[in-house]
Amino acid sequence: MSLLHTLAMHRAQLPLNALRAFEAAARHLNFTRAAIELCVSQGAVSHQVAQLERRLGTRLFHRLPRGLALTDDGQALVPVLADMFDRVGAVLDQYADGRFRAVLNIGVVGTFATGWLLHRLDGFARACPHIDLRVSTNNNRVDIAAEALDFAIRFGDGAWHGTFAEPLFEASLTPLCAPSIAARLSSPRDLAQESLLRSYRPDEWRRWFEASGSPQPVLRGPVFDSSALMVAAAANGLGVALAPAAMFTRELIAERLVQPFDIAVDAGRYWLTRLLSRKESDAMRSFRHWLLREAEAETPLCSE
Structure with a gap:
């Protein structure tokens, strides 16, 4: 039976503290540094990892004279836990100020970001205070799926495979x-x-x-x-x-x-694009409506 199968079978019984201790120790390859990060004692981290190993019925670390080394099972478990904690952290970040804030990730071609979008973002924050906007810039080459973007604003003819493109302006x-x-x-x-x-x-x-x-x-x-x-x-x-x-x-x-x-x-247009396979969320819809209103308010002559 594989470790991941065992993990799935026992997921309701596995202590969260032990999983967190293992993940921190795996990143540092050191119980002491993991304990400092988690604000517990070195003995507590070591105990929690040993408890997890007993629950899973396998060793996750080789204990070495100077530090730790992951076993094959330990290496298999690390990305699973890292992804899990990242997802939990992303959800908790939405409640950072005590209110739910939807996270919206957009990629923007650099010239548009600095020359048009940047000085309008304060207006978006006032119009949609419930949306936490995350902006990354690019040189018009973007992979929406790989970069986990909700939208990409880019320049061109609007013909991108698997993508819905809405024109902003020429x-x-x-x-x-x-x-x-x-x-x-x-x-x-x-x-x-x-x-x-x-x-x-x-x-x-x-x-x-x-x-x-x-x-x-x-x-x-x-x-x-x-x-x-x-x-x-x-x-x-x-x-x-x-x-x-x-x-x-x-x-x-x-x-x-x-x-x-x-x-x-x-030379073309700026376009607001998203994957055809991406269902539009409420936050995406709010951003799209705001952006289109701003774009309609003026029709600049521009390019990437």
Whole structure:
């Protein structure tokens, strides 16, 4: 009979303290350090682990002169308990302030997060105080399932396999640069003398030059996986970025950046996406409704 089968048979009889003592000792491979973490004596941890071993009928540790080593059964048990305690902790976190707070995990493409979403989050907190929003950023490459996300806000054409995508607003790209570089630019042809910063999407400059009616020069600038990083480089005088002006309004107002030409090229949309297999929770529905209202309030020209 396997250890996990034995664990399932005796799950109602296994003492929680013993399971917690084993999990802590397994992480530290030391009873003393586990005891310090749990605020009990070293003897108490050792006793609880021995009690668990008797209940399961197997050894979980090799006791060594200097510390511990997990047995095969101990190694099999560790991930099961770690997952269990993580799940319990996640549920308890929802009641941290004495009230239930739904946890909502979203992944957001970095430029959208810093240029549009960030200064609206206080409004979301006021509108939905019962939702604990967890935000992670990415460079538009995201795996919703693997990252356990409820939503992902990303840029593109909306065609992601197994995904429901709801459009937020269109995106448009235009050159942005430092004032010192802008002073040298009278027409799009002058860009041939500048370093043109590029994103990982290789055809953006080509499309912009086609819209401008000017020939595309040889592209010799560095390539960035983040528009925010690329525009930061442009603001520091390292070249001209092709990026969404609406995502950098503060830098433009402060004149850290300049938009030298009015020409812009459509490049896609921002989308709110979730897995088709993911049933929409109340917290997801509240966030979606809030986000769509905010997006409808203004229609910026932007891109990742």
